[in-house]
Amino acid sequence: MINTLDQIFVLLRHWLVSFLPAAWQPLVGVLLSVAAIVCLFPALFALTTVFERKGLARIQNRLGPNRVGPFGLLQPIADGIKSLTKEDIVPLSADAAVHFLAPVLLLVAVFMGFAVLPMGRNMVFVDMDAGLLFYFAMSASTELSVFMAGWSSRNKYSLLGAMRAVAQMISYEVPLLLSSVVVVMMTGSLSLTKIVAAQSGFTWGLPHWFIFTPWGCAGFVMYAIATTAETNRSPFDLPEGESELVAGYHTEYSGFKFALFFLGEYLAMFSISGLGTTLFLGGWSAPFSFLTWVPSWIWFFSKLMLSIFVFIWMRGTLPRLRQDQLMNFAWKFVLPLCLLNLMVVALWRFMGDGWLRWVICSAILIGAYATMGWGEMRRGKIGPRSYRYAE
Amino acid sequence: MLGEGILKGMAETAKNFFGSYFSAERLTTVEYPEQRIAPFEAARVFPFLVFDSKNPGDGADWQTGMRCVACQICEKECPPKCIFIEKSKDKKPDALGKPQFYPVKFDIDISVCMSCQICVEVCPFEAIKMDTEFELSTVDRFGGLLLDRQQLAKSNEYYHQIHPAEAAGVDARLVAEKVKADAKARSAADAAVAKAAAIAGEGA
Ligand code: SF4
Ligand code: SF4
Numbered sequence: 001m002i003n004t005l006d007q008i009f010v011l012l013r014h015w016l017v018s019f020l021p022a023a024w025q026p027l028v029g030v031l032l033s034v035a036a037i038v039c040l041f042p043a044l045f046a047l048t049t050v051f052e053r054k055g056l057a058r059i060q061n062r063l064g065p066n067r068v069g070p071f072g073l074l075q076p077i078a079d080g081i082k083s084l085t086k087e088d089i090v091p092l093s094a095d096a097a098v099h100f101l102a103p104v105l106l107l108v109a110v111f112m113g114f115a116v117l118p119m120g121r122n123m124v125f126v127d128m129d130a131g132l133l134f135y136f137a138m139s140a141s142t143e144l145s146v147f148m149a150g151w152s153s154r155n156k157y158s159l160l161g162a163m164r165a166v167a168q169m170i171s172y173e174v175p176l177l178l179s180s181v182v183v184v185m186m187t188g189s190l191s192l193t194k195i196v197a198a199q200s201g202f203t204w205g206l207p208h209w210f211i212f213t214p215w216g217c218a219g220f221v222m223y224a225i226a227t228t229a230e231t232n233r234s235p236f237d238l239p240e241g242e243s244e245l246v247a248g249y250h251t252e253y254s255g256f257k258f259a260l261f262f263l264g265e266y267l268a269m270f271s272i273s274g275l276g277t278t279l280f281l282g283g284w285s286a287p288f289s290f291l292t293w294v295p296s297w298i299w300f301f302s303k304l305m306l307s308i309f310v311f312i313w314m315r316g317t318l319p320r321l322r323q324d325q326l327m328n329f330a331w332k333f334v335l336p337l338c339l340l341n342l343m344v345v346a347l348w349r350f351m352g353d354g355w356l357r358w359v360i361c362s363a364i365l366i367g368a369y370a371t372m373g374w375g376e377m378r379r380g381k382i383g384p385r386s387y388r389y390a391e
Numbered sequence: 392m393l394g395e396g397i398l399k400g401m402a403e404t405a406k407n408f409f410g411s412y413f414s415a416e417r418l419t420t421v422e423y424p425e426q427r428i429a430p431f432e433a434a435r436v437f438p439f440l441v442f443d444s445k446n447p448g449d450g451a452d453w454q455t456g457m458r459c460v461a462c463q464i465c466e467k468e469c470p471p472k473c474i475f476i477e478k479s480k481d482k483k484p485d486a487l488g489k490p491q492f493y494p495v496k497f498d499i500d501i502s503v504c505m506s507c508q509i510c511v512e513v514c515p516f517e518a519i520k521m522d523t524e525f526e527l528s529t530v531d532r533f534g535g536l537l538l539d540r541q542q543l544a545k546s547n548e549y550y551h552q553i554h555p556a557e558a559a560g561v562d563a564r565l566v567a568e569k570v571k572a573d574a575k576a577r578s579a580a581d582a583a584v585a586k587a588a589a590i591a592g593e594g595a
Contacts, residue, residue, distance in 0.1 A: 060407070062420055063422070317400045317401050373394065
């Protein structure tokens, strides 16, 4: 029974496909999985938009949307209808073809990323040997569509937003990759299913997730920083800073194309949180050994939603960075720590079991963090803003 | 240490988030159509024209009781020029009994009005005041937002209702003015009588 529940989607697919002639079965099976992904995540997106608005409202001691349907839960439907019925404006001097392609390409690239994420036991669309690599290739190509959007609009705000976006995404691509590489170094595999499998054990009822090791914890924190920047979420939302750039690279988009951009951004957030879950939080494995009977996909999606909640929480808390602070932070702080983390992982791997490696690795990482943070703060590179002229 | 401020901020927002579910005084939002707050004395939206009615409450004499004398000062002073007045050819007695012009047409385009209250400040006859009515949406954005004199006319009682203190002050001033005008009229009449008597005396 528990097993059936755990595998319910896999079995469902098998059962549906079994009605068809054998020659069709593989194709229809693939289509079914695609349809599941393409329906599920936009639905999740719709829910997230309401919860984000409600959560942000609560953080600011407001009520948030509460008019459409019970507790405002049907708000996304109203929003969807609104964006569908709005006029789709293409600026006269815009490059119409590229302008149209940008949101479509963004969505395609983002959806491709979901293909390699293991969302439950045996629930991965394509189990690639180099899944991680494929994922990063796909997530990096979203930068292209962002720049396409900014460039084709022929609008200074769009272009500025796109340039900021590209600069930011490329800068943070480096720490993103370097912070994930530690996992590959430990597991020796680029396959995401193998990475999940490597974290599936338990000691004293606690899981072997990588976040519970010194290097994994450091890696996770840096991964989280890099993903926030990579998905243009606050406090790294410079590419669409409303107060400076109208709406950044999608200034000239309206109606459904704008909705597609919006969707694309949230889906990117989901998929990158899913990857973070897979790399550091044990993917679909249960957090305690006595909870392993809960279906694996429930764990995956709860961890995903938890990460989304943290994203929203950060958005409600932190003000936007300045462009130079953003760059300094990426290249002078996160990157060196990522590189150091690589060394620490190597040390961890070759020191063998025992408590000594815990002490040494933690000491190195915390020491480096403290001294670097202290030094940078003292030099005023990062830390509280100082106003040279306004005081 | 680096990152301390971020954690502090996150703790603060988390406190807000959970606090808003438990403590009522955090959520100050008034859910508008269902709940309302009592209007403030100083609230102002768009201007209206005050009229004095003989028997309060019926509003039948909005035309005869209208205080406006069509002097057109407000029309000239209105910064966005949203008042349009057409002066009458004939005269009717005002509150003091003096024959005065009256507006045959008095339109305010509230889609243009910026609620600056300048018209109220400049009116020498206490004839135009600020309303507190704000639910003015209409499906006709041209005709529906152009209020004519009948739509603008509201009784003095209504004025007392929405701005009690201010209206009391205005009434006191008007009464004082009337007393003064009466006194002046009486002294003028007395003088005229005296003069007539003197002329009569001289002639005799
Ligand atoms: S409202 Fe006042 S200022 Fe305007 S025309 Fe009438 S009397 Fe004159
Ligand atoms: S409130 Fe200001 S803008 Fe409105 S009618 Fe009076 S003077 Fe004109």
